[in-house]
Amino acid sequence: MLTRLILSSMRARALTVVLAILTIAFSVGLVLAVNVVRDGTKASFANTISNTDLIVGARSGSVQLMLYTIFQIGNPTNNISWDSMEAIAARPEVDWLVPISLGDSHGEFRVMGTSVAFFDRYRYRGGQSIGLHQGAAFTDLYHAVVGSDVAATLNYELGQEIVVSHGLASFIDHDDRPFEITGILERTGTPLDRAVLISLESMEAIHRGWRPGAGSPTGPEPAMAELQPKEVTAALVGIGSRLDIFNVQRWINTYPGEPLLAVLPGLTLQELWQFIGVAEDALRAVSLMVVGAALLGMIAVIFSGVNERRREMAILRAMGARPGVVFGLLLLEAMIMAGAGCLIGAVGTYGLLYAARPLIDAHFGIWLPMQGPGPEELKLLGGVMAAAGLASIFPAARAYQLSLADGLSIKN
Amino acid sequence: MSSSAPALSLSNVVFSWDRHAHPIQIPNLVLDRGEKVLVLGPSGSGKSTMLGLVYGTLVPHSGRVTVAGQDMTALSARRRDGVRAEHVGVIFQQFNLIPHASALDNVLLALRFAPQRRKRTPDAEDAARNMLADLGLPETDACRSAGQLSVGQQQRVAAARALIGSPELLVADEPTSSLDRANQNRFMDLVLSQAQQQGSSILLVSHDERLAKHFDRVIEMGSGQSEDHMSC
Ligand SMILES: Nc1ncnc2c1ncn2[C@@H]1O[C@H](COP(=O)(O)OP(=O)(O)OP(=O)(O)O)[C@@H](O)[C@H]1O
């Protein structure tokens, strides 16, 4: 009967109760959504590169090396020589090596010279290979493959001719050697979406004998074999056996020919995430504040309820209900509201995000993990319930403070 | 312990709302089991206040109030709540029904926290329905929420709540003030016969001396207004 009393009492105040529940649902949903998106971002960040065991470049900071080879942020301090590349590739433990040459740009996008093997070896999101949305990988000089963002931003189609600029953010174009777009990559959600890929030989060809203003020397195109670059920026390396990774890393880091640096991508990504983690904490703080505000709203609803319901509380006391019972009723009411809010918020948010998952992947390249509420989320929901319970102490105490005689003689 | 004690006794009770107000004094008032007493007094004479002292929402400054043998003045507020729930059925001047709960639930609430009364009422829901029917509330209205009932109907619900479970003492504060003459008499007859059936004593306060014929004893209360403080 008491449960029936609570329910009919809540029904009598339906509007405020529904508003309180929605406030809680909305804020809980917001925090859960922030968490899912954060996990998704973290996962896709960690998934930027996989199946590559070492990234090799000129000696600098490991984060810096990662930033300019994979994230196209910042500039390499130095190049590394082709001889070193060959020496590394010749190691028996090394399964494959894909060189990368950076430094030129196309509009706001960076140009990356690499070997055809790149399309096969570069993997992301747990071993997924990059696919071509349209066309094919480069097979000849002056062929370019563009990332999905590049194609979308600049409205590029297959067969279109583009010009590569010398250096970054420069006005000096290699306009005497236009490239033809032979392929457009599928969206990967990695920085590759914003890259223009050409072969190392093409990279070498546009720079050979090239002087600013004068352009490239005229005459016949050099043969492919002649276009072996003397230097590259970095290399992705695959090691045959996981056990050998650290050996090879040590060998490269102590390579006598020139100062080299080999880093483990996973470890460096984690290091990098620590910087970004600050933003993550800020997000979480904001969403917790939202929950706090919602709880305050709920306290206000319960509290205003008490003043409305002084008589009801007094009647219960007059009928012999102990303080514990009155408190229990208010507590149960708060629990019902908080519980309903949490449920609606969680189901709504997860449902919505689940439905929007393909859309979010297509637009932002973030594949939301969606494994339901984890320990952190459960802690949050539990916290909301506990706070609601605590909040109901105040109105309950107030209900008992008000004198019984006053409560029973309210004139209607 | 309480079976031989009077249903109610007040001795040397003094109470005043504040220091300047004329105090309410009740030197001696005893209600035997089954006795029906009417207290008459004009508005403002302190009738409701006296009932508050009887059912223990107010505590006298001095004197003793015992209900079914229990000294209310010696108990904590919480224990007084318990004694009232168990031994006193109250029809409040403002009825004090829970408006969103059904008439039936309002009646049943009187048993919820009173184990002895509940024990005396084995089939509570049927008993409550019968009580409502006996007091003249149509069967169909028992499940409507109390707030939707007419004032007269609410009065019947309040009476049923006070009578259910046969408390030793029934206390009623102007229960007929909002009824017309014919209904007043019918209602009083219904309440009194119910109370008589289950052996409850009755203490009823009113300003209406026409009710006197229903009672064993009538007590007059003087005007509570004191002449010496007329200013605010
Ligand atoms: N809560 C209160 N605080 C202060 N004074 C009060 C309070 N309730 C009643 N009084 C005062 O006590 C006196 C008696 O009031 P009470 O309500 O007992 O009268 P009553 O005889 O029941 O009148 P009525 O027939 O109109 O119901 C009045 O002077 C009133 O002003």
Ligand SMILES: [Mg+2]
């Ligand atoms: Mg009164």
